[in-house]
Amino acid sequence: MEFLEERLIDCPYCGEAITVLLDEQEAGHEYTEDCQVCCKPIVFNLSTDVAGSLCISVRTENDTY
Numbered sequence: 512m513e514f515l516e517e518r519l520i521d522c523p524y525c526g527e528a529i530t531v532l533l534d535e536q537e538a539g540h541e542y543t544e545d546c547q548v549c550c551k552p553i554v555f556n557l558s559t560d561v562a563g564s565l566c567i568s569v570r571t572e573n574d575t576y
């Protein structure tokens with residue numbers, strides 16, 4: 512069983528589309544990964560919806576929710 516899923520997201524800093532690997536086991540967690548283009552730290556928030564599909568949202572490190 513493969514848990515990694517590729518997803519295309521837009522960098523909240525430079526707007527470039529970058530490919531990230533989602534790890535299902537990270538669902539419910541936040542983690543930071545540097546943008547492959549501008550090297551700024553993107554905060555990823557990984558969750559699962561009711562159907563069990565992975566949802567990813569991204570924000571800048573300076574955003575406060």
Ligand SMILES: [Zn+2]
Pocket residue numbers: 522523524525526527546547548549550551
């Ligand atoms: Zn970027």
